[in-house]
Amino acid sequence: MARETGKLPSAADFAHTPSKKITWERLMAFLNPSRLEHPQIAQRLALFAMYGPSDDEGFLRAGYLGRHKLADFEVDRMARECYEAELIKLLNRPKDILTVIVAELLPKALDFQYKEKDVEELFACITRDPEGFMHFSDLQRVITTDFHRRLTSVIDSSKSPAKPGNDGLPFQSAQASRLTAVCRKKKLLPNQEFEVLSSKLHRGATLIASLEEQNMSASLSANVQLIRRLGPTHDRWDRYCAVRQGAVLTTHNRRLAKLKAP
Known part of the structure; x- marks a missing residue:
């Protein structure tokens, strides 16, 4: 074919670039893959907005021309690093004490769980095109706003003192x-x-x-x-x-x- 047209294929012709038009099935293939028993949907949702969209098989692409499919352990590691980086951005503290604060807040932020119905409620405001597709930019905006809201709530909860209950007094036993x-x-x-x-x-x-x-x-x-x-x-x-x-x-x-x- 290259000899008939007189044009050699470029590297871009072999690139794995996922489409910006997202279907619900394609989104769930990444957020809630069948190969995982308990996927971290909230963490994967943040990565989808930062490094997405995912391909038709539910994998994030990386590397040269997007030829590398990110494994599940790589996704978990990336989520931890992304949460840590976003906490550092949101915290207005000196650098010498950021490590201590982030180390305490990071497990609480990562522990936030989403179910499939929660994702449906989150994207209820998304308008689909006549063909039933959702645009990646619309999803990205909603996910990023929700991601920052969750991290901000974790930071705010750490500032407020714990409310003692009826048995909150440290009496001797x-x-x-x-x-x-x-x-x-x-x-x-x-x-x-x-x-x-x-x-x-x-x-x-x-x-x-x-x-x-x-x-x-x-x-x-x-x-x-x-x-x-x-x-x-x-x-x-x-x-x-x-x-x-x-x-x-x-x-x-x-x-x-x-x-x-x-």
């Missing part, structure tokens, strides 16, 4: 009293010193320092020694209201408050 008995000893063996310090750091480091300051091991190790221990098992006084910046009045607290009232 008989089990905790037995497990922390070594922490109340006046004289410790060398191996017990490390155990006691580790226990105090686990229980009190986040109460006295923010997430950005958790890498200051020397200061934390010194200051956790000053934290007041939990009371006896019969004590029900909320001694951590100042740390949590809010008091929760129990029946015992209300009775004491009435006695101390003028």
Whole structure:
């Protein structure tokens, strides 16, 4: 054929370029492939917008002329890197503490799950052409907006303090009293010193320092020694209201408050 026309085929003629017109079946072939039992649809959705569209077989293309089909383990690795990069862009923090914050937020962001019906609701606003196709640019805009919304919600939830429930007060229990008995000893063996310090750091480091300051091991190790221990098992006084910046009045607290009232 090349000799008859007098024109040699170019490299672009052999390129694997997926069409920008997307069908629902083609989209689901990538988001929810039959070869995977529990695909990460939310993660694959973000990759579809960033590196898509996928081909008719449900694979993202990469490499020279798009001849390489990305394997499932490559897709998982790319999703983790993309989530990490987007979190860094959205977080307005100094570079020296970004690593600590992203390491804590990344598992929460990756844990977000979508089902096929959730994707249908997400694309309910997409207008199809007369042939029933969805255009990739429309899908890309909706996916990107939803992706940033999910990451922003993860960041915002990390800033707000946890709301304690009815049993949110850190009262002493008989089990905790037995497990922390070594922490109340006046004289410790060398191996017990490390155990006691580790226990105090686990229980009190986040109460006295923010997430950005958790890498200051020397200061934390010194200051956790000053934290007041939990009371006896019969004590029900909320001694951590100042740390949590809010008091929760129990029946015992209300009775004491009435006695101390003028």
